[in-house]
Amino acid sequence: MEICALIRRQAHDWPAQLAVDGVRVYASQDATPPAQHISEPMFALVAQGAKQTILGERTYDYGAGQYLVVSVDLPMCGCITEASAEAPFLAVGLTLKPAIIASLLLDMPHSTVTAATSVSGMHVSNARPELLDAVLRLLRLPDQPGDIAVLAPMLEREIHWRLLSGEQGVAIRQIGMADSRLSHIGRAIRWIREHYAELLRSEDLARLAAMSVSSFHRHFRAVTAMSPLQYQKQIRLQQARVRLMQEPGDVAAIGYSVGYDSPSQFSREYSRLFGAPPGRDSVQLRTSSIL
DSSP: OHHHHHHHHHOSSSSEEOSSTTEEEEEESSOOOOEEEEEOSEEEEEEESEEEEEETTEEEEEETTEEEEEOSOEEEEEEEEEOOSSSOEEEEEEEOOHHHHHHHHTTSOGGGOOOOSOOOSEEEEEOOHHHHHHHHHHHHGGGOHHHHHHHHHHHHHHHHHHHHTSTTHHHHHHHHOTTSHHHHHHHHHHHHHHTTTSOOOHHHHHHHTTSOHHHHHHHHHHHHSSOHHHHHHHHHHHHHHHHHHHSOSOHHHHHHHTTOSOHHHHHHHHHHHHSSOHHHHHHHHHHHHHO
């Protein structure tokens, strides 16, 4: 399969950044342990191997020929479940851009452009031949550097179009629609990400999303598979882990800086998410990065 061959050749690092902005290729010869991270809106196609992603209480398993779409910023846990030296895990990712989706909506029949009710912020589907063909042509571009400036934006737009007109079209449309439920929830999500250390009030978030409190909680959980407080906790703990890597030392101070009033609660919830107390986890992370 040519897509696999191109990814293997281009994925020198994990992940590798292609010459085309917003495109990344991934390769691994080994299965990986679960890792927490925050994903931006993106499209990810698995060309070989398999992966598992956990969002709140939902689990998504996907393999060769399938793709994942993330439509809002989401804290999640992911691991490669199928990979070997003979058949490594291979994937390609593309950042989804609301501006491109919004412009494409103008070209769609009016009857198909609807502000649908709440949808999940993550979906898995089988890739259709037209989508695979567009991805293949995008992956060929680094071998034709003179074409990148002209063809990359066209292929990026085509991939957005294939997603928009495919099985996950409803979720993709909402990314580009300013008045969609997803966009309203997205405003609340951005506020939490930017103010994760502050006190969270449901009434303020619901007002920001232009919804009643009960409606906001229902739609927020449908999109993120967690409550606003659970989402905030994930963001706090992941930010704390980044700071522990960058500024090892006073664990309690880092806990306070991300919004915790109790060092014991911070340590307990950190251990539950990452499998080890903050101090020990930061040592392990720094050691593994050095090795």
